[in-house]
Amino acid sequence: MISGAFSPASRARAQSVFAMGMLAGGTLGQALGGIVGQQFGWRAAFYVIGVPGLLLSLLILTVSEPPRPPKAETVPLGRLLRVRAFVTLIVSGVMVTFASVAFLTWGTDFVVRYKDFSLREAGVSLGPTLLVSALLGVLTGGTLADVLQKRFAFGRMLTVACGFLLAAPLVLWAISTEEKLTVVIAFFTAGYFMSWYHGPVTAVIHDLMPPRAHASSVGVYMFVTQLLGGVLGPYVVGRIDDMATLVLGLQVAVGVMVSGALLMFLVMYFIQRDGMPDPGLAALSGQSEL
Numbered sequence: 001m002i003s004g005a006f007s008p009a010s011r012a013r014a015q016s017v018f019a020m021g022m023l024a025g026g027t028l029g030q031a032l033g034g035i036v037g038q039q040f041g042w043r044a045a046f047y048v049i050g051v052p053g054l055l056l057s058l059l060i061l062t063v064s065e066p067p068r069p070p071k072a073e074t075v076p077l078g079r080l081l082r083v084r085a086f087v088t089l090i091v092s093g094v095m096v097t098f099a100s101v102a103f104l105t106w107g108t109d110f111v112v113r114y115k116d117f118s119l120r121e122a123g124v125s126l127g128p129t130l131l132v133s134a135l136l137g138v139l140t141g142g143t144l145a146d147v148l149q150k151r152f153a154f155g156r157m158l159t160v161a162c163g164f165l166l167a168a169p170l171v172l173w174a175i176s177t178e179e180k181l182t183v184v185i186a187f188f189t190a191g192y193f194m195s196w197y198h199g200p201v202t203a204v205i206h207d208l209m210p211p212r213a214h215a216s217s218v219g220v221y222m223f224v225t226q227l228l229g230g231v232l233g234p235y236v237v238g239r240i241d242d243m244a245t246l247v248l249g250l251q252v253a254v255g256v257m258v259s260g261a262l263l264m265f266l267v268m269y270f271i272q273r274d275g276m277p278d279p280g281l282a283a284l285s286g287q288s289e290l
Contacts, residue, residue, distance in 0.1 A: 001063075002014050002015055002202075014199070015142065015200070015202040015203050016142025017142070017199075018199070020135055020138055020139070022198070024131060024135065025053070028127065028131060029049045032049065033045040035120055037119060038118070038119045038123075039120075074212060074213075075212055075213040075216065077220065080216065080217055080220060080281075081220075083208060083281065085208055085267050085270035085271050085274065086209070086221075086278075088266050088267045088270060089157075089204065089205070089221070089267045090220070090221055091260075092267060093221060094224065095229065095257065096261065097228075097230050098229040098230075098232055098233035098236070098253065098257075098260075099233060099254065099256050099260070100229075100233070100257070101229065101234055102233035102234050102237040102249070102250070102253040105233070105234040105237070106246060106249070108122045108126065110175075110246055110247075110250060111183060113246065114246070114247065115178070115180060115183050117180065125180075129184050129188045130187065133190075133191035134195045135195075136195075137192040137195025138195045138198050140195075141195060141200055142199035142200060145159040145160070145196070145199065145200035145203065146203075153275070153276065154267070154268035154272060156200040156201075156207070157204050157267050158268060159200050160197050160200050160204075161265060162196075163193045163195075164197070164257055164260065164261035165262075166193040167189075167190040167192075167194045168257060168258050168261075170187075170189045172251070173186040174187050175247055175250055175251065201221075202218060205218055205221055206218070207276045208278060209277055209281060210281050213281060233256075236249070237249035237250060237252065237253055
């Protein structure tokens with residue numbers, strides 16, 4: 001819906017503005033959850049965060065459905081999965097989601113156990129810090145991605161890959177340092193670079209696909225990355241914590257994130273070789289993107 005309302009040239013910026021809501025909600029929830037959880041218990045935090053979210057979700061009823069091509073032009077799922085760049089992007093997305101969700105799940109527990117933060121202190125210090133870094137990062141990433149897209153066919157993908165590669169040593173810095181202020185600074189900077197991902201990746205998927213496949217392709221991407229990466233990340237890191245230490249688990253997550261970022265260069269190769277959108281998909285849907 002967002003891609004349909006904006007030109008292809010501004011796609012990443014538009015998606016980044018949308019992603020700001022998710023990032024703001026997540027980080028504010030972390031901060032408020034830490035305060036409420038320490039004062040009233042963890043159950044109260046779910047009510048404080050969940051009930052307003054349910055009420056605000058009713059606003060979706062005011063959003064108009066955009067015009068769409070006939071249903072007969074829907075692109076089959078099997079045909080989507082024959083686009084090499086898209087499938088490679090999904091595998092890469094599983095890896096970076098593995099790491100990102102693991103960091104979010106275990107970050108507060110890590111600083112409480114290893115960096116001498118109280119639960120309230122972790123929520124108050126890390127919550128606003130990650131909120132500001134995420135908002136700055138998502139806007140920077142969307143703008144930079146659209147600028148680089150004018151220079152290179154894979155400019156948006158390059159932005160995402162570089163963001164994760166720049167974030168990796170900063171996360172390792174946060175894990176290894178003993179100073180509280182340094183931990184916050186390292187997480188702030190890492191969060192800034194990791195947030196480059198949110199807008200451009202949706203724009204890349206829509207660049208690869210004809211308009212009729214925009215919703216289904218993003219749906220497939222989100223389903224697979226969240227089902228696999230979003231579930232396995234916290235679970236694997238938790239298992240490593242049980243068998244060894246949480247520090248080792250987070251270091252493994254960093255390694256998985258770097259692997260996902262490097263795999264994005266293969267996505268760039270396929271984009272450069274095959275073009276966007278995939279010629280076969282454009283012909284199948286009877287559409288081509290202007």
